[in-house]
Amino acid sequence: MSRLISIVIPTYNERDNIPVLLERLKRALNDRGIEYEVIIVDDNSPDGTAEVARQLSKVHPVKVVRRPGKLGLSSAVLDGVKVAEGEYIVVMDADLQHPPEVIPKMIEAAERGCDIVVASRYVPGGSVGNWSTVRKLISKGAILLAHILLPQSRNVKDPMSGFFLFRREVLEQARNLNPRGFKILLEILVKGRYSKVCEVPFKFGTRFKGESKLSSKEILNYVLHLLELSPSFIRFAIVGGTGTFVNLGVLSLCRYVIGLPHAVAAPIAIEASVINNFVLNDRWTFKHSRVGSWVTRLLKFHVSSAVGVLTQLAVSLGVYYEAGLHESVVAQIIGIIAGFVLNYLISRRFVWRER
Ligand code: GDD
Ligand code: MN
16 A cells, blocks of 8 residues: 555643654554554654654654644644645544554545544444543543534444544545544544545553543533534524523613613514524624624524514414414414524524525
8 A cells, every 4th residue: 555644743841651652553554554644743742752753753754743832632632734735634632542553444444435434432343441430430421412413423423532543535625623622533534525425443441651641521511512513403503592691681670770661671672682693693603604784684684584573473373373283382382482493593604694
């Protein structure tokens, strides 16, 4: 096989792992006649990881990308991919939790036609090693959430894996890749161009030296990240939920703090919720789909919200009186769903222009 394999390895304080890792890569690949290059993307690690890597580039096929400070795992991977020259790109951690010996199996899978090959802890033959029950539960919960929110992750048993291979074409045309966060594979599964994903098992080892950089802040970021990648109606619904709180909050403020009559307080509260929803949808739900001036979008959003409310009323009355379903709450809920769907469709098509 004469393909070049690029192995992108982000590092932050991994000095002691680099020599062992490079040795094992050499044994796993070179000895099988697999041509490869290693790209170490180091964020100016205080422990001098970059220096160690530079020294070892005399005896191993290593390129070192040095970044000025700790800019995050995903962006490190993307910066590494930019300089990768191989036909296949492998991403792995430096701490030997990802055994280099699995890479030949990943390449074999790619040669059989897989565009993305995930080294997986959750297919037969794989395992997470000696994790505590709590950590196992967190991991399973995170995967379940990904499967619910991201349809593209559903046929991957381990969409959180940080160890995977992809054909370079998968990312060549990808737009809006988010450089923040820990879960670059999710970005690739959602935004990449591919037809076949495969998984090969591996046993997640224990960290060789140094400590993990996965903090609770990263876990919160993870949930936000999932929402960013999920279909826009999920964010639209969440924004709608916040609008209800703003509506009721402003209503109480106007009524009980300022003392306005209900006839004045109610429209002010409704307008406040429409503005709240507009700002959140504009900056979050549809942030990649903004066209024209924000004033126009704001006016159009008022129209689509009004259509939503009128639909709600019409459907609720229709279900109650015409269809004869004499259950107020049920009729109202059906109305809310219908209004939501219409408001969403108009918003995504005419207020914003989601592709
Ligand atoms: N350049 C750079 N910049 N590298 C970083 C940064 C950063 O800000 N943060 C972490 N790294 C490097 C580490 O040095 C290591 O090589 C690799 O990224 C993974 O970091 P760890 O701290 O070892 O993460 P982990 O073991 O907790 O998480 C791994 O396993 C998870 C699955 O449980 C990662 O592979 C995750 O992506 C994966 O989801
Ligand atoms: Mn690790």
